[in-house]
Amino acid sequence: MIVGDTFRPGIFVDALAFIADNPAFLAGKALEQLVLAGAALGLALLVALPFGIVLGHLHRGSGIAIGASIFARALPSLAAIAFLLPVLGIGFLNNAIALAILAAGPLLTNAFEGVEGVDRDAVDAARGMGMSAGQILRRVELPLAVPLLMTGIRVAAVTVVATAPIAAIAGGGGLGDVIVNQASYRLKGVLGASLCVMALSAAVFLCLVALQNALTPKGLVRTRVVGDLPPGKELQ
Amino acid sequence: MDDDGPVIPDFGEGSSCVTDNRTFCWDWAREHWGDTLQPAVLQHLWLTAIAIAIGFVLAFGLALLAHRVRRVEHPIGVGAALLYTIPSLALFQLLVPLTGITTTTVEIALVAYTLVILYPNIVAGLDGAPPEVVEAARGMGLTRRQVLTRVELPLAVPAIVGGLRIAVVSTIAIATIAAFLLPKGLGYPIFYAIKLPEPFKTEIYAAGALAIGLALLCDGGLVLLRRALVPWARKGGA
Numbered sequence: 001m002i003v004g005d006t007f008r009p010g011i012f013v014d015a016l017a018f019i020a021d022n023p024a025f026l027a028g029k030a031l032e033q034l035v036l037a038g039a040a041l042g043l044a045l046l047v048a049l050p051f052g053i054v055l056g057h058l059h060r061g062s063g064i065a066i067g068a069s070i071f072a073r074a075l076p077s078l079a080a081i082a083f084l085l086p087v088l089g090i091g092f093l094n095n096a097i098a099l100a101i102l103a104a105g106p107l108l109t110n111a112f113e114g115v116e117g118v119d120r121d122a123v124d125a126a127r128g129m130g131m132s133a134g135q136i137l138r139r140v141e142l143p144l145a146v147p148l149l150m151t152g153i154r155v156a157a158v159t160v161v162a163t164a165p166i167a168a169i170a171g172g173g174g175l176g177d178v179i180v181n182q183a184s185y186r187l188k189g190v191l192g193a194s195l196c197v198m199a200l201s202a203a204v205f206l207c208l209v210a211l212q213n214a215l216t217p218k219g220l221v222r223t224r225v226v227g228d229l230p231p232g233k234e235l236q
Numbered sequence: 237m238d239d240d241g242p243v244i245p246d247f248g249e250g251s252s253c254v255t256d257n258r259t260f261c262w263d264w265a266r267e268h269w270g271d272t273l274q275p276a277v278l279q280h281l282w283l284t285a286i287a288i289a290i291g292f293v294l295a296f297g298l299a300l301l302a303h304r305v306r307r308v309e310h311p312i313g314v315g316a317a318l319l320y321t322i323p324s325l326a327l328f329q330l331l332v333p334l335t336g337i338t339t340t341t342v343e344i345a346l347v348a349y350t351l352v353i354l355y356p357n358i359v360a361g362l363d364g365a366p367p368e369v370v371e372a373a374r375g376m377g378l379t380r381r382q383v384l385t386r387v388e389l390p391l392a393v394p395a396i397v398g399g400l401r402i403a404v405v406s407t408i409a410i411a412t413i414a415a416f417l418l419p420k421g422l423g424y425p426i427f428y429a430i431k432l433p434e435p436f437k438t439e440i441y442a443a444g445a446l447a448i449g450l451a452l453l454c455d456g457g458l459v460l461l462r463r464a465l466v467p468w469a470r471k472g473g474a
Contacts, residue, residue: 011333073405074451076412079444082426086259086437162323166413169430179325180416191333194326201321 015191026175026196033174033200036092036167037160040099044156048104049149052111056145057137065112072105077163081170090171099163103156110152114145143217150212157208162201165193175200254438261438272425272439277446280421283411284454286343288404291350298351299358303384313356320352324413332417342414349410350403357399361392390466397462401455408451422447 019026048068055061080098088094118141126140142149168176178185178193185193253261265273302309327345335341365388373387412423419428425443429436 009333070405070452070455071448073402074409074448074455076409076423076426076444076447078412078415078423078426079440079447082430082435082440083444085430085435085440158321162321165323165325166416169416169427176325179329187332190329194323194329197323197326198321198330201323202318205318205321 011187011191014188015195018185018188018192019195022192026178026193029173029175029177029193030196030200033161033164033176033197036095036172036174037099037157037164039092039096040160040164041103041153041157043096043100044103044107044160045153047100048107049111049152052108052152053115053137053142053145056112056115056117057133057141059116062112062116065109065116068105069109072102072109075102075105077102077166078169081167081172085170092172095164095167095170095172099160099167102163103160106155106159107152110148110155111145114148114152115141117148118144144220147212147216147220150208150215154205154208154212158201158205161204162197165197257434257437259437260441264438265442268439273442273446276420276422276425276443277450280408280411280423280447280450283339283342283346283414283421284404284407287346287350287407287411288400290343291347291354291403291407292400294347295351295354295358298355299362300384302355302359303362303388309359313359316352316355319348322348324349324410325416328413328417337417339418339420342411342417342420346407346411346414350407353403353406354396354399357395357402358392361395361399362388364395365391393466394462397458397465401458404454404458405451408447408454412447422450 052065055065077098080102081095084094084098088097115137122140122144123136126136131139164172164174165176165179166172168174168180175193175197179190179197182190251261251263254264298312302312324345327348328341331341331344335344362384369387369391370383373383378386411421412426414421415423415427418424422443425439429439429443
């Protein structure tokens with residue numbers, strides 16, 4: 001565990017020096033972490049997003065959507081990673097699946113709420129114009145659901161990137177490798193890697209906020225994106 | 237570490253279930269409830285309760301400020317959202333040089349996360365009172381303070397409890413990460429069991445299930461609390 005070097009704020013300077021001295025090493029670790037996070041997010045997107053969209057389109061299964069959001073929040077990331085360990089063993093697959101499970105909650109819930117919450121009048125109007133169910137979904141429901149769909153993707157992406165370092169305890173690699181290995185990297189290395197992890201999550205967050213703003217249909221720009229835990233709703 | 241010789245998984249003395257490391261050994265869970273699981277549950281509850289209490293007071297103060305001075309509302313919100321992107325493992329580590337390997341470090345990080353969840357919800361709740369209702373109250377001669385305490389706050393209760401639910405459940409989950417720093421809470425049995433040469437399944441599943449159960453239990457308790465506080469808001473605003 002962690003020893004010595006505490007109560008010495010000057011250590012942050014050493015941490016920055018560690019980053020400056022090992023840019024290639026840290027970049028490699030960051031890339032490893034992004035690959036793991038990307039795989040997990042991709043997996044979750046493939047499964048949870050269509051599921052949430054279909055449930056929302058059919059106006060069925062609000063219990064599943066709410067349950068998924070509560071369960072995803074109640075499931076500690078450490079437990080998710082540990083639970084699958086005996087089954088899948090240490091390494092990439094275990095961690096990718098554990099992180100995907102954590103990401104699936106916000107994706108599913110927001111996709112469901114986004115599509116389900118589309119104004120019924122708009123859907124009726126589209127049906128009156130002779131659109132098929134598929135056309136209604138593609139041309140009306142999905143565009144109007146973009147703000148919440150993107151919120152789900154953003155929350156899921158930040159969750160996955162921010163949780164990936166914990167996976168290092170189960171052979172996940174990435175910057176977490178440095179954070180949990182103080183014996184080799186000393187506190188300055190641990191802190192340097194922590195700063196990198198922080199920057200990485202913030203960058204992913206900001207990129208996705210920008211993407212969300214760019215993708216939101218013009219008619220919906222009133223939707224606030226930053227600082228948007230929805231009032232009284234457990235969407236995130 | 238001065239381990240010489242071969243590393244032999246040591247799960248202590250136990251039944252064949254334990255030594256074979258089968259999926260779940262009830263006898264281990266019963267035997268170690270008193271010395272491992274129960275203390276971890278209590279520590280976990282304690283870590284969470286302190287974080288929620290301090291976080292709620294701070295968030296409430298900030299929200300009242302933002303409610304009064306609208307200009308600070310958005311900047312605080314953006315700052316809070318960015319704060320929430322800081323990975324817990326990194327935040328714990330970054331606080332170590334300042335506050336050491338202590339419960340204080342863990343609590344500062346946990347409080348920061350609860351703040352981020354509670355603040356926007358309280359602000360949204362306070363701002364959620366319909367303008368005509370506030371105006372009617374003003375017209376009846378209520379002072380600003382009275383409008384706040386008699387109109388806006390009661391109407392904000394569902395949103396505030398909604399925020400509390402998210403904060404409590406999230407904090408219980410995040411508090412497991414404290415185990416990377418301190419041998420405390422339900423994260424520690426998991427952390428310890430993973431690090432064994434052969435991960436000890438029973439301990440992982442028992443502590444993990446307890447953490448999830450604790451979160452769901454607290455969530456249910458807060459739903460009941462909301463029903464008691466605002467019986468008129470049974471539907472919607474969940």
